[in-house]
Amino acid sequence: MQPTSPDDWKRVLETALLGAQAALPVSTLRLLFDQDPGPETVRRLLDELRVDWEDRGVELLQVAGGWRFRTRPEYQIYLDRLKQERAPKYSRAVLETLAIVAYRQPVTRGDIEEIRGVSVSQGVIRTLESRGWIDVVGHRDVPGRPALFATTRRFLDEMGLRSLTELPPLTEIERIMDLVDLPHTPPTERSAENVDQD
Amino acid sequence: MQPTSPDDWKRVLETALLGAQAALPVSTLRLLFDQDPGPETVRRLLDELRVDWEDRGVELLQVAGGWRFRTRPEYQIYLDRLKQERAPKYSRAVLETLAIVAYRQPVTRGDIEEIRGVSVSQGVIRTLESRGWIDVVGHRDVPGRPALFATTRRFLDEMGLRSLTELPPLTEIERIMDLVDLPHTPPTERSAENVDQD
Amino acid sequence: MNLPLDLPPSETPEQAAAVARLYGEPLLSLPLDLYIPPDALEIILDAFEGPLDLLLYLIRKANIDILDIPMAPLTAQYLEYVEAMRASNLELAAEYLLMAAMLLEIKSRMLLPRPPRAVEDEDADPRAELVRRLLEYEQMKLAAAKIDAQPREGRDFEWIGVLVAEKVVERLPEVSLHDLQLAWLKIVRNARLNRHHTVQREELSVREHMTGILRRLGGGGFVVFDALFDRSLGAPGLVVSFLAILELVKERLVDVTQSAAFAPIYLRLSGHAADEP
Numbered sequence: 001m002q003p004t005s006p007d008d009w010k011r012v013l014e015t016a017l018l019g020a021q022a023a024l025p026v027s028t029l030r031l032l033f034d035q036d037p038g039p040e041t042v043r044r045l046l047d048e049l050r051v052d053w054e055d056r057g058v059e060l061l062q063v064a065g066g067w068r069f070r071t072r073p074e075y076q077i078y079l080d081r082l083k084q085e086r087a088p089k090y091s092r093a094v095l096e097t098l099a100i101v102a103y104r105q106p107v108t109r110g111d112i113e114e115i116r117g118v119s120v121s122q123g124v125i126r127t128l129e130s131r132g133w134i135d136v137v138g139h140r141d142v143p144g145r146p147a148l149f150a151t152t153r154r155f156l157d158e159m160g161l162r163s164l165t166e167l168p169p170l171t172e173i174e175r176i177m178d179l180v181d182l183p184h185t186p187p188t189e190r191s192a193e194n195v196d197q198d
Numbered sequence: 199m200q201p202t203s204p205d206d207w208k209r210v211l212e213t214a215l216l217g218a219q220a221a222l223p224v225s226t227l228r229l230l231f232d233q234d235p236g237p238e239t240v241r242r243l244l245d246e247l248r249v250d251w252e253d254r255g256v257e258l259l260q261v262a263g264g265w266r267f268r269t270r271p272e273y274q275i276y277l278d279r280l281k282q283e284r285a286p287k288y289s290r291a292v293l294e295t296l297a298i299v300a301y302r303q304p305v306t307r308g309d310i311e312e313i314r315g316v317s318v319s320q321g322v323i324r325t326l327e328s329r330g331w332i333d334v335v336g337h338r339d340v341p342g343r344p345a346l347f348a349t350t351r352r353f354l355d356e357m358g359l360r361s362l363t364e365l366p367p368l369t370e371i372e373r374i375m376d377l378v379d380l381p382h383t384p385p386t387e388r389s390a391e392n393v394d395q396d
Numbered sequence: 397m398n399l400p401l402d403l404p405p406s407e408t409p410e411q412a413a414a415v416a417r418l419y420g421e422p423l424l425s426l427p428l429d430l431y432i433p434p435d436a437l438e439i440i441l442d443a444f445e446g447p448l449d450l451l452l453y454l455i456r457k458a459n460i461d462i463l464d465i466p467m468a469p470l471t472a473q474y475l476e477y478v479e480a481m482r483a484s485n486l487e488l489a490a491e492y493l494l495m496a497a498m499l500l501e502i503k504s505r506m507l508l509p510r511p512p513r514a515v516e517d518e519d520a521d522p523r524a525e526l527v528r529r530l531l532e533y534e535q536m537k538l539a540a541a542k543i544d545a546q547p548r549e550g551r552d553f554e555w556i557g558v559l560v561a562e563k564v565v566e567r568l569p570e571v572s573l574h575d576l577q578l579a580w581l582k583i584v585r586n587a588r589l590n591r592h593h594t595v596q597r598e599e600l601s602v603r604e605h606m607t608g609i610l611r612r613l614g615g616g617g618f619v620v621f622d623a624l625f626d627r628s629l630g631a632p633g634l635v636v637s638f639l640a641i642l643e644l645v646k647e648r649l650v651d652v653t654q655s656a657a658f659a660p661i662y663l664r665l666s667g668h669a670a671d672e673p
Contacts, residue, residue, distance in 0.1 A: 012276045015255025018216070019269040019277060019560045031279045057213025058556055069556035071217040073547040074199040078210045079217060079554060081229045087551035092445050092540065099540035115536055117529065118446030118491045158549040168542035170535055217554035256558055267558040277560060288569045293579035300576060303607050304649070313583060335610040339648050339666035346649065348607035357573060362604040366577045 009033065010045050010052075017049075023065030023157065064156040064163060093124050101134050102155070102167055106148035108140055125149070133158070207231065208243050208250075215247075215258065215267050223264035291322050299332050300353070300365060304346035306338055323347070331356070447495030448533040450477065455530070462530060465523055467506055471499040502526060605640030606649075613650060613665045621652070621661035 003009050012032050017024060026039050026046070046067055050060040057075040061068055071079060080086070090098075097120055100112045112120050128134045133155040139145040151164070161167065201207050210230050215222060224237050224244070231240075244265055248258040255273045259266055269277065288296075295318055298310050310318050326332045331353040337343040349362070359365065444450045454473055455462055478496050481488045505522040547553055609624055625637050641663070644650040654661045 011255045012273065015269050015273045016277055016280060018256050018267070018556055018558050020280075021557045024280070028280055032276050057209045058216050069216070070549075070553045071213050071556070072199075073552040075210065075213045076552050078201075078230050079214055082214060082218075082222070082226055087548070090544070092537075095540035095544050096445060096536055099536050099543050102543060103536065103539055115529075115532055116446060117448035117495070117533060118489060159543075159546050160549070160553070161546075168539070168546065171538045216556050216558060219557075269558060269560050274560075288571060288575075290579070290582070293571065293575055294583050296571070297576045297579040297583060301580060301603075303603055304610055335607055335614060336649060336665050346610065348610065357571075357576075359573075362607075366573055 006045065009037075010049055013042070013045055014049055017060065017067060017069055020068065023063050023068040025066035028066065061160055062162055063160055064153055070160065090127070091124075093120070094127050097124050098128055098133060098151075101128070101149050102151050102164065103170060105150040105164075106137050108146040108148055110146055112149075204243065207235075208247055211240070211243055212247055215265060218266070221261050221263035221266035226264065288325070289322075291316075291318065292325050295322050296326055296331060296349075299326070299347050300349050300362065303348040303362075304335050305348075306344035306346055308344055310347075445537075446489065447474075447492045448530060449537070450474070450492075451495070452530055452534050452537070462527060465527065467499070467503040467523065471496075471503045474499055498526065602636055602639045602643055605637050606644055609637070609640055609644060609663075610649065610665070613663060616665055618653075618662040618664045621663055624663065 003012055009032075013029060016029065016032055026042050029042050029046075030036050030039065046060065053060050053069075057072055058069050059072050061070055093116075096116055097112055100115050101107055104111065104115070109120055109125065125134075132152055134149045135152055136147040137150040138148045140148055156163065201210055207230075211227060214227065214230055224240050227240050227244075228234050228237065244258065244260075251258050251267075255270055256267050257270050259268050291314075294314055295310055298313050299305055302309065302313070307318055307323065323332075331350060332347045333350055334345040335348040336346045338346055354361065444453065451470070451474060454470060455465065460466065460470070475496055478488065478492050481492070502522045549555060612624060613619055621641075624641065625634055627634070629637070641650070641652075645652055648666055650663050651666050652661060652663055
């Protein structure tokens with residue numbers, strides 16, 4: 001097998017991506033070729049590949065770490081039939097804490113409690129930490145030096161997201177909140193899209 | 199997505215096999231369907247699927263545990279190119295431990311810890327032992343009889359040295375360090391180059 | 397169960413509600429949805445994530461404009477729940493009581509005539525902080541639902557990682573002499589803080605011989621002194637070997653024995669008391 005045409009190289013790309021255990025960035029995929037075709041050509045081939053797979057049960061996705069094949073969510077009900085155990089369901093406490101960390105990061109446990117209006121149990125934090133979705137990125141420089149939590153790269157990967165900006169946009173409530181004239185949140189329309197800059 | 203035609207069900211089969219972590223037997227694959235089509239139909243669909251994938255970089259194989267997708271061996275040379283990039287590196291702890299064993303042998307783990315000023319994990323020692331670069335040449339006659347480590351013949355061979363005396367001399371390094379005399383910055387590229395010329 | 401309403405005695409629930417105006421219209425009766433059957437309290441307490449969640453539910457179900465909350469009925473309704481929860485001896489989080497106090501305070505402040513000097517209308521509204529918190533919480537609550545709906549590995553999809561044909565030989569890390577030098581540089585730099593390490597070339601050669609001798613003695617038995625010298629090394633080599641043995645003796649790594657004058661000298665690793673030659 002000696003690839004010559006673009007289609008041949010697409011096969012090589014496809015094979016590498018199907019066999020990879022992690023997302024592959026374009027910079028790595030360029031190494032597949034006899035002669036580096038440059039990032040643009042690789043991206044074009046990847047786009048073609050994505051289109052080739054469009055009506056299949058598997059799709060090519062661009063995630064945080066690069067490109068990766070995954071099964072389409074519509075097919076999960078069939079795949080679940082083969083599974084021994086179901087994926088864990090998380091409580092609202094866990095999900096709300098995750099949402100606050102994701103959209104407001106970096107946040108302390110106190111920040112989370114302030115927003116939720118209830119205390120956040122250590123178990124909730126530990127659930128998210130042991131899943132590898134959040135971790136401590138520093139400490140706020142106030143008495144007690146509380147830990148600052150942020151979401152991890154793994155969180156993005158497992159959600160199939162390239163960056164925090166791809167999180168579902170916050171509901172427009174924020175716009176209404178501007179009307180309330182918040183003392184410490186400057187009004188912005190783009191804050192939903194700008195979570196990573198918060 | 200509601201599969202109806204045989205082609206639809208082939209997509210489901212393909213998706214399940216691509217997403218599986220292990221070979222799937224026909225008996226398991228039958229569970230995918232709304233109504234069990236029986237083993238014969240599943241086998242026929244699998245055969246068709248195998249033909250569909252014939253000119254791709256991935257093939258559908260029947261192995262001991264059932265059916266499984268696998269990259270074709272002909273593509274291995276391309277996939278190997280991706281591995282090159284991720285040549286593993288030893289941690290600083292491993293390298294420093296190796297340096298201490300090389301220059302100060304025979305040494306106990308306690309000696310290494312004393313010189314490095316931090317504890318040396320069993321993992322570090324095991325890494326070097328399993329690489330065949332250091333081994334135990336005796337025990338110091340003190341309470342606990344700690345093992346004495348030294349570098350091996352193989353270490354010299356793989357380093358391209360005839361004897362330990364060919365290791366880069368340390369007095370030179372220390373002289374350079376005195377000249378450079380950086381209180382807290384690690385040696386710069388300049389001093390590293392100087393060292394190379396020794 | 398009859399729930400006590402925390403309302404002034406002169407007010408029937410109708411009157412209390414009528415005091416409130418929703419969107420300018422007098423509210424004659426609380427919307428039905430605002431009431432939850434009391435026997436469902438336990439389930440309700442479980443269903444809510446806290447006082448903000450409960451308040452949001454009351455507000456949203458009653459279709460009340462969150463920016464203009466009728467404090468009296470809301471507070472009354474909220475207190476009803478808190479009271480009922482306490483009456484049923486349900487374990488009530490302190491936050492619910494704290495919120496009750498906050499609602500009562502807001503309600504009473506709204507009953508007070510506004511001081512004329514309070515010009516900044518919006519800031520003066522005692523409900524502003526509550527509204528801000530409710531909206532922020534609701535936003536995060538919705539975001540949580542969206543994150544939960546986001547396709548997630550293992551639950552909604554699987555990553556593809558088909559078997560790779562050949563097991564790739566494990567690549568071992570490369571180490572160069574340069575790496576070793578740099579490693580040593582770091583060690584020395586750190587160690588210099590405490591004391592100075594001087595390792596000399598000759599000493600290294602001695603150390604190499606020490607290792608070699610230890611290997612020869614590795615079996616634990618005795619080895620004749622003479623056998624430890626390799627004559628092909630020449631005089632310097634012999635001297636170094638001898639220095640190595642002395643060093644080993646000094647470091648108490650080997651035992652040297654001689655049964656009588658001019659008898660053969662034997663060496664063995666320290667600590668091996670057994671088998672005499």
